[in-house]
Amino acid sequence: TLLLQVFVAARDDAPRRVLADYLIEQDDQRGEYISLALSELDQEGRERRDALLEEHRWSWLQPLGAVIPKAHARFERGLLASTDVEVGLDDLAVIENAIGWGAIEKLHFLPGSVHFVSPVMRALREVGPLGSEGLAKLVKGTQWAIEHLRVALATPADEDQLIAAQLPKLKHLSFELASGVEYGRPYDKLRTAPWW
Numbered sequence: 001t002l003l004l005q006v007f008v009a010a011r012d013d014a015p016r017r018v019l020a021d022y023l024i025e026q027d028d029q030r031g032e033y034i035s036l037a038l039s040e041l042d043q044e045g046r047e048r049r050d051a052l053l054e055e056h057r058w059s060w061l062q063p064l065g066a067v068i069p070k071a072h073a074r075f076e077r078g079l080l081a082s083t084d085v086e087v088g089l090d091d092l093a094v095i096e097n098a099i100g101w102g103a104i105e106k107l108h109f110l111p112g113s114v115h116f117v118s119p120v121m122r123a124l125r126e127v128g129p130l131g132s133e134g135l136a137k138l139v140k141g142t143q144w145a146i147e148h149l150r151v152a153l154a155t156p157a158d159e160d161q162l163i164a165a166q167l168p169k170l171k172h173l174s175f176e177l178a179s180g181v182e183y184g185r186p187y188d189k190l191r192t193a194p195w196w
Contacts, residue, residue, distance in 0.1 A: 006079070007102035010123035013038050016078055030060060034078030064100045067091050069110070082106030087114045135161040143168055151175045159189055167195040
C-alpha cells in the first residue's frame with residue numbers, strides 16, 4: 001500500500017518519507033537510503049547515502065537487474081527513476097509485473113529489446129521506443145501518466161492501437177514509420193485519438 005502511494009504520487013516526497021520511516025522500522029537499509037536521498041546533506045551525509053547505494057543497488061533492483069545494463073539505472077529521491085533496459089523474451093515472464101517498475105518515470109528500450117509496458121508502471125512519464133508488442137500492451141492498461149512517448153509504427157494496425165491507448169497526459173509524441181508501408185497523410189488518423 002505504501003509503495004502504491006509512492007508510485008501514484010511520483011513527484012510528491014511525502015509518501016516517500018512515510019515509506020522510508022516504515023522501512024527503517026523494519027531494519028531495511030533502503031529506508032535510511034530514501035531518507036538520506038530526500039534530505040539536505042553535508043559531505044558526511046552524501047557519503048553515507050552514496051555508500052548505501054553502491055553497496056545495495058543491485059540487490060534493490062532485483063529482479064530488474066537482469067535486464068538493466070550496468071551504470072544504466074539512475075536513482076532519484078531514493079528510488080529507481082530512470083533506466084535503459086534490454087529485455088529478452090525469456091526475461092519477460094519474470095520481470096514484466098515486478099514491483100520495481102512502479103517508481104520509474106523514464107524507460108528507454110535498447111535496440112533488440114522486447115518492448116512492453118505494465119500496469120505496475122504507475123509513475124511512467126517517458127517511454128520508448130514502443131513497437132507493435134509494446135503498443136498492444138499500452139492499449140490493455142488503464143489511464144497512463146505518460147507525457148512523452150516514442151513509437152515505431154510498423155503497420156497501420158499499430159496506429160490504431162496507439163489511437164486506442166488512454167493517454168490523457170500526453171504532451172509529446174515522436175514516431176517513425178516503417179518503410180514500404182502505406183499510410184494515409186501524416187497525422188490524419190492520429191488526430192482522431194481522444195488524447196490528441
